[in-house]
Amino acid sequence: MRRTSHTRATGGDAEVNVTPLMDIVFIMLIFFIVTATFTREKGIDVRTPEETPPDDQSIPPPALLLALQKDGFVRVNNVRIIDPLSTKPVVEEFMAREPKGVVLVSAAPDSQAGLAVTVMDQAYAGKAAAVSLTLQND
Amino acid sequence: MARKRKPASASSEDEINVTPLMDIVFIMLIFFIVTSTFVKEPGVDINRPEAETAREKKFASILVAIDAENKIWIDKDEVPLEAVRGQVEQLKAENPKGTAVVQVDARADSRYLVEVVNQVRDAGVGDIAVSTDPKS
Numbered sequence: 001m002r003r004t005s006h007t008r009a010t011g012g013d014a015e016v017n018v019t020p021l022m023d024i025v026f027i028m029l030i031f032f033i034v035t036a037t038f039t040r041e042k043g044i045d046v047r048t049p050e051e052t053p054p055d056d057q058s059i060p061p062p063a064l065l066l067a068l069q070k071d072g073f074v075r076v077n078n079v080r081i082i083d084p085l086s087t088k089p090v091v092e093e094f095m096a097r098e099p100k101g102v103v104l105v106s107a108a109p110d111s112q113a114g115l116a117v118t119v120m121d122q123a124y125a126g127k128a129a130a131v132s133l134t135l136q137n138d
Numbered sequence: 139m140a141r142k143r144k145p146a147s148a149s150s151e152d153e154i155n156v157t158p159l160m161d162i163v164f165i166m167l168i169f170f171i172v173t174s175t176f177v178k179e180p181g182v183d184i185n186r187p188e189a190e191t192a193r194e195k196k197f198a199s200i201l202v203a204i205d206a207e208n209k210i211w212i213d214k215d216e217v218p219l220e221a222v223r224g225q226v227e228q229l230k231a232e233n234p235k236g237t238a239v240v241q242v243d244a245r246a247d248s249r250y251l252v253e254v255v256n257q258v259r260d261a262g263v264g265d266i267a268v269s270t271d272p273k274s
Contacts, residue, residue: 015153018156018160021160022156022159022160022163025160025163025164025167026163028167028171029163029166029167029170032167032170032171032174033166033170035174035176036170036173036174037174037176037177037179038173039177039179039198039201040194041194041195041198041201041239041241041267041269042192042193042194042195042269042270042271042272043189043192043193043195043198043239043267043268043269043270044189044191044192044193044267044268044270045265045266045267046240046251046255046266046267046268047266048252048255048256048259068248107248107251107252108248109247109248109249110247110248110249111247111248112244112245112246112247112248113187113204113242113243113244113245113246113247113248113250113251114187114242114243114244114245114246115187115244115248116248116251117187117189117242117244117251117268117270118187118188118189120189120268121187121188121189121190121191121192121270124191125190125191133251133252133255134252135248135249135252135253
């Protein structure tokens with residue numbers, strides 16, 4: 001109303017007062033900037049079998065059993081003991097022999113979780129398609 | 139310069155053209171609205187294990203931490219092992235599309251890692267990952 005009475009307006013278009021809009025927008029912007037949390041998590045997938053009956057510790061035909069012992073070494077198929085950081089070639093060799101094989105990482109309950117993750121990582125690095133993590137129940 | 143020559147301006151104060159400012163502010167606002175996910179951090183310092191095959195986990199909204207003393211933390215609270223499932227179900231209800239990330243300390247026991255992963259899976263979360271650091 002007041003604006004229209006000006007005979008010589010600065011621009012040809014009628015200007016809307018955007019100050020309250022800007023106030024609200026700035027407040028929302030500040031709120032979202034402050035609450036923004038950018039979680040950049042990197043991780044490896046972990047799967048656990050649905051059911052572990054007590055007699056499941058026997059090796060199903062195309063499976064590689066990597067048993068992580070309490071002392072930090074890995075027992076491969078209950079026959080030999082290797083270092084966790086050298087499981088990758090073992091898994092590679094197994095996957096070349098059994099392309100549909102699964103890798104079962106069986107960790108002792110009081111072994112270090114970091115080593116279990118290392119073994120799973122090595123198994124994935126050795127082109128393993130499916131890696132499962134279980135607990136030894138002995 | 140041009141303004142000064144106008145003898146009758148619309149109001150007493152000189153007005154600045156705020157349209158480009160508003161454009162930028164709106165774009166920033168939309169960006170932050172879209173990218174904001176309200177993640178409840180466990181709030182403990184975790185010495186993550188190193189892994190080379192780790193992949194970026196997007197939409198990770200359910201975070202469970204296990205520290206070096208085998209204590210389990212969700213949303214800055216220590217949680218007993220049996221209560222993990224209920225807490226994760228609550229977090230899942232708040233953010234149904236989110237995936238779960240278990241932040242486990244490298245010195246924690248494997249028992250807790252497997253038990254927590256089992257409970258998270260029982261809570262109905264299909265995509266579970268273990269948080270790792272890139273290999274240095």
